Structure formats: structure tokens, C-alpha cells
Amino acid sequence: MTRYDPATTEPKWQKAWDEAQTFRATMEGDRPKYYVLEMFPYPSGRIHIGHVRNYTMGDVIARYKKATGHNVLHPMGFDAFGMPAENAAMASGGHPKTWTYDNIDTMVAQMKPLGFGIDWSRMFATCDPEYYGQQQALFLDFLEAGLVTRREAEVNWDPVDMTVLANEQVIDGKGWRSGAEVERRALTQWFFKISAYSEELLDALDQLDDWPARVKLMQANWIGKSRGLQFSFPVIDAPEGFGEIEVFTTRPDTLMGASFVAISPDHPLAKHLEAAKPAVAAFNAECRKGGTTAEAIETAEKLGLDTGIRVRHPLDPDWELPVWIANFVLMEYGTGALFGCPAHDQRDLDFVRKYDLPVISTYVPIDGEITLPEDGGDPYVPPKTEQVHYTKLVAGDAYQTGEEAIDAAIALAEQRGIGEGVTKFRLRDWGLSRQRYWGCPIPVVHCDACGVVPEKKENLPVRLPDDVSFDIPGNPLDRHPTWRDTTCPACGKPAKRETDTMDTFVDSSWYFARFTAPHAETPTDMEAAQYWMNVDQYIGGIEHAILHLLYSRFFARGMIKTGHLPEKAAEPFDALFTQGMVTHAIYVTRDEKDRPVYHFPEDVEIHESGARLGATGEEVEIIPSAKMSKSKKNVIDPVNIIEQFGADTARWFVLSDSPPERDVEWTASGAEAANKFLARIHRMATEISEERPHGSDERLLKELHKTIDDVTKGIESFGFNAAIAKIYAFAGTLQKAPASGTKHDGLKTLAQLMAPMTPHLAEEVWQMLGGDGLIANAPWPEADESLLTEDTVTLPIQVNGKRRSEISVAKDLPKSEIEALALADDAVQRALNGGAPKKLIVVPGRIVNVVI
């Protein structure tokens, strides 16, 4: 008996697929198209087991769809621009380009042995000039179509290194290299006008039936549509040009509980006051310390400064309120100013308690007592749909819901001409400027005479220069005179190139469209886009639920507007699946200064008494389980598993144990078990590979068709682990079954069911059993409906909801007879103890419940 040997078998079948061009996608034939895409990887160095999991899932879908008669497109590429390449260049003196392309070569060489059914002829990297040149063309078309604008926005500024920092490079409010306290500084930057699409991007979520509900909810909350009242507070003794302060509120019903007006440190009035008042200037400078992230701003200590300016309450001219500058007021949202109502908002209450301002409740619960916030209680914040008792009413009835009171307040304000109801969105425009080298150059030129001038399309791509260095902080493009200095495309006079490059999210916002015609001389080829779009199934991590997916949805709309995609591609991803991460324990020792030193799992030996370093025997601390990360060294390189057990084992294991949307802990023992099972399947094939015997096995045939049905449904619903459990169960039954024609056919069909997951083994078994051609080209088995039903069913019998017994009855037995049988049951008799049941619930085919 020959043992299954993946080392020879897997390359053999990969070569066979290659030679037959099995996965080359063309627009020929009349089969329906199917486009399956996994979020493309960043070329970080080597692939890890999480990549294997992600691309195996996509491959299962791709191979399954091919078997069900589809013309499948399954491409692969690399999201190749970004910071890590520059960091590597800074750390080790290489060039981002060399580093990136070397990594891509390594990762492709690691992925090919996994046997993915990918059309490798379509591969590209976003750092290929061929790709980013087309992206520059897209940018120019977007600019012309009015989808791009330029204005000031804040960045993290490292005052020592004199550079812009990414959020990731700000650690505890300090620059990662200099250690200097970071401050926020405004720069003129390019923006995509995504906020103009707020309403549309929100509304269209409803049509995405095959997206996870939580992703749609996160996007909806991110876009953040809210209706409220915009109105002004008249300023008393106003500085010139600041006669009133305009605010936006979603709770105009609480206007009679206002206790202060707060403006952002970036509000025009705050900036105006800086000039005359050193205290304001100092306060605003204090507020601008720290990074730009929402987390940093929201969790910072709430600070306020009384400007001394006072305003009048719009509903009561005798009521004066103080105007404060507060660091929690964002200039980007609403009007950059608000009124505080501490009785019904925790943040406002914290603020007034800190600065000793009044608290005024405007409503109380209808039922029940609360300690009013005036008397030291918590703020009262019921849902807007709940009816409350208004004690200080703006409009409407004293007893009404928050929603009703808000509508009434807006109506009153509009009637009196105080303000108007407006709809605001939280979504901000997409700042795409990055002050970095390794990205797509923004194809514009700054000319003293003509201003900002778009580069001519015939001059694209604007290529990144190769001769740059990273020995000093900052963007090397800024100090590269021969690249930076150019001539104005409009007037021909000397001018300077834009040295900012694009956010890498731009690169990943249209790559899916480029895969449909990766070498077209325009960004897309309309015929190919018309044929292949949309992506039928998109697969990727939940961490992309908001930004990447939202930007892609915007970009698709922009590409339609500029004639680069057909109308139908406005929502480019028909179905979305978000998979979980692969996690692993972290192994740590301590150095002489008690600093953590991380170790790769393969360097650690696990003993009963604990873990030790293989090389030195030093004791190792085990930190339970965390997301795989290169810096913590808790990454599993799948190459080890592939070398030891083969690609099919790696594929089978990553699919078998965990539901794909959930995080999975990597364990080596699981891979061994997966390998044993695959060897078992192969052994079965060697045992029954001779001629197909006569004779059928009805019981086995029913099992087989049930398995076909279960596995098909499992794959369709991404229930790979459950599908695999069914395969395990059927394989056990099959192995024990006596020889028959059914057994022979059953193993062949089992190979087909496994083919999307373990394609090499499946080809091997298929060939051994005399299958026709490649299993990769064989049509998917269909379950015979007539074999799926059973004549008798087992009904559990509950007494008061607890299982006490079970009966086996004919499937179509009338309810009355089931009732009689259930009541006659010993356990039920015992429970009834001579009495009669209060109620008898019979759910045909499912359960009986006797209520006593």
C-alpha cells in the first residue's frame, strides 16, 4: 500500500492545472460569470497562516462556483504602497521599491504551492507604474468632475523631527522616534468630496442584501445622519464680525436647560480672541497638543476656558449664558459650536461640575423618582422614543417623547424665525494627501503664475524617482530638486511638482475594477468591466468594515461619473464576507532590564512543566492568545506546515475547526489531525480503487445524498467547518460500509465534495477511481431530493420544557395520534402522576411538550 505523499502529488496536479490553463479567466462561452475576490495582501514579507485562511476560503468559493457551471474570475495582486516599506528603508538602509518587490516575489513563491485556483496572469502590484499611472489619470478625471477639492486639515506634527506622523506613529501623545509631545498642525491638503455622497452612500446600504448586517450598521453610524436645529445665540458687546454664534443641536427640546455655549479652539471666534488675549492663545495651544485621532480627542481630559463673552438665550432675551472654549468641541462637525445641557448629557455634566456652571433639568421620568442632576444625581438620558414629563418645555405637550419634543421645538424655531431644522452628516471628506515618498504621486504642478495645474495625461505616469534616501526624517520628494522642479503644463514656465503622495486607501479603492482588464491603457476597459463587474463575492477582514469598503463604494460612483465603470457597478461588491483572524500564543522572556523579548513559536519547546527556549533551555512566559503580529513574533509561517504535511492539510485545517467569521487559535496538533484524515481518504481509495463492484446500498446512498446536500449548503453559506464535520461523518460511514457499487461511487463523490478544499488529494482520488478528466473541471454533484426525506422521525418529549423521553413515529402521523403516544409514555405517566396535563404542544416533526 502506498502512503499518500503530498510532496510529489501536489506539484503534479498544480502542473496539470497550469498546463490546461484551468483557472485562466476569459470572457468566452455562455456560462454565467462569477467574480470572487479576497482583499489583496500587503507585501509585509512572508505570508502567514491568516493569509492561507483568507485565500483558501476564496478558493473554495472559486472552485465550487466553477463546478456549478460558472465562468470564474479569481485574481490576486498586492497592495504595495505604504509606510512599512519606508520604515524598512529607514531601519536597514535599503530602498522601499526593492524591499516591496522582493517581498512580493517571496509571497508569490509561498502562495503558489498552496494550489489556489487563481488567474496569475492578471497579477499586479499597486506600486507598478502601469497601475499608479492609471490611478493618476483617474485622479485628474475626478478633479475635472468636481470630486476633488483642496483645503486645510490637521495632521500630527512632530516638532522635533519636523515631520508629519501617522496616527500609528504617535504613542501616548508622543512621536515614536523623537519622543516629543505631538501637536496638531494645519496643512493644505487634497480631499475627495465623499461627503457629497453621504445621503446616497447611506441609502444604498439597504440594497446590500448579502452584506453582513453589522458592517452596514457600522457604515450607517459612521456616515451618521442626524436631524437637528441650527440657530444662533446673539453675542452681547460682540467683537466685530462675531454678532452671533451659530450652533447645531440634535436636542433642541433641551434648549431651556442650556447652561453654557462652547466653541471649538479652532472656531473663528477662538482664533480671533487669540490675538488679543494671551490666555486664550495659551489655552488653544494646550488644546492642540496631542494627536488627531478621535480616540485621543475624546478621551483627553475635558478642558474649558471662559472667554468672558456672553450671549443671549434665543427664547429669553433676559437670559445670558457664558461662552467657553472647550477642547471636546470639534470644528469638523456641525458648526464648531454647541450649547451644553448638563442635565441630560454626561459629558456636559462632567464639564459644568468641573467649572461650577448651573444644571437645569428640562424633563423627568413620568413614573418613578430620580435624584436630579441638580441635586448630585446622574444625568437623565432616556431613549428618544420614551415618553417623559417636560418640566421646562420649548414646544408641544408636557408629556411627550423626545422625538415629538424635538420636532415641536424645530417647528417653533422655524415659525419664529430663530433657526431651522437641518440634516447633518458625521462623514467628513476624505483627505488623501500624504507627506510621504512610497505612494502614488499626486499628478499636479504648482505654478506661481497659474496656481495649481493638473499634469497632462500624456505625461503620465508621474513616476517616483528612484534616487532617494531616508537618512533624515521627512518626505524625500520635498528635497529632490530634479524631480520636484518641472515646468508648468499650462504656461511652460518653471514650476514645482506636488510632493504629497496619495493615501494607500486610494490604491485599494479601485483595484477590483482593474483586475477585469489589468493591462488596459485606460484605468478600465468598459467591455471587460461590463462583463466581469460586480464582484460577486468579496472576502476580507472585519477591520475593513468602514474605511476601505466605504471609500471603494464612493470610488465606484466617481468612476461611473467619469465614465470608467458601468452604472451597475455603483455598489461594486454584491456579497461580502468578513472572516476572523488567526491568533497564537505569544512567547516572552525578559532581558537584563526586564524588557520583553519575543520568540517565534518554532524556537520554543512546550513541556508539561512549562515552556522553554529550544536553544538555551531558558524558561518562557506564555501570553495566552493574540492576533498574529510580526512584532510579537507569534506568527506561524505556513511553509513549515506545507513542507511537513502538504498544502491540502494546511487548507483543510484552516477551514475545518472554526467558523470562518470567528478568530481562530492556531494549534499544531490540529494540523496533524487534519493530515491523518486526508491520509485516510487516500487509503480508502487505494483499498477500493479496483473495478466498481455491482450491488447498491440504499442506506449508504441516502447518507451520501444527505451529505451532498449538507456540504453544498455549508459551502454556499460559508459554513466550511460544519460542511467538513459532515464530510468526517460520511467518511466514517463509508469506511465501515461493505463493498458495493454505491461505496465506490460514494468515495468518488466525496472526492468531489472535498475538491474545493483539498484539490490535490481530490484529483488523486478521482484519478485512482477512474474519474473523467480533471476533478477541477467536473460538474458539482447534485443531491436527489427524493433521497433526503426519512419515513420515520424521532420526536423528543418534554415535560414542562425538559426532555424526558422520545418516541419514534411515522413522519406523517396525525397530531392526535402523536398526542396519544406521548401521553402513554412511561416518563410522562410518571410525571403526570394520575393527573391531566394543562396543555399539550405538538410541533409536527420537531417536538412534543407536555405542560403540567
Add this chain to the structure above:
RNA sequence: GCCCGCGUGGUGGAAUGGUAGACACAGGGGACUUAAAAUCCCUAGGCGAUAAGCCGUGCCGGUUCGAAUCCGGCCGCGGGUACCA
């Protein structure tokens, strides 16, 4: 802080309103073998005695004939938070 998830045996998990723990890993016992490997069989949530029974899906409460599943409140963990990708 805010938004979104998740929490089930020693472990990965199954069951999405109807028999909690399918399938597998690790464990225990056995067969085969001179021995080992490989393979095969049995066992397995907890308490109880192997019975009856009781308890049990992070915690507390609710809806229901019936809740891991639906609702409310908490705790813990994870993802995102607009310059990580």
C-alpha cells in the same frame, strides 16, 4: 470616550426559538505488535454510584409551552475610531 461584534466541556467548536455539546483535538481504557509507529474499537459536561435525579451555554433579570438563540441591564474580550493596511 464613541460605534460594532463576541463569550457554550480540558481545547476548537455544533445547534439561530424545539433532544445543548454534532464533528474533531487533547485525555483515559482496550485490540493488533517482540516493541514502537501506523491503524482500529470503547469512553468521555459537572455533581451523583454505573441508577433515579439535580445542575449547566460569562453574570443578573425578563418574554415564551419551550431560550445558547429574542429583549433589558452588567462584566470580560476583540475590531474600528478617518495618516497601520
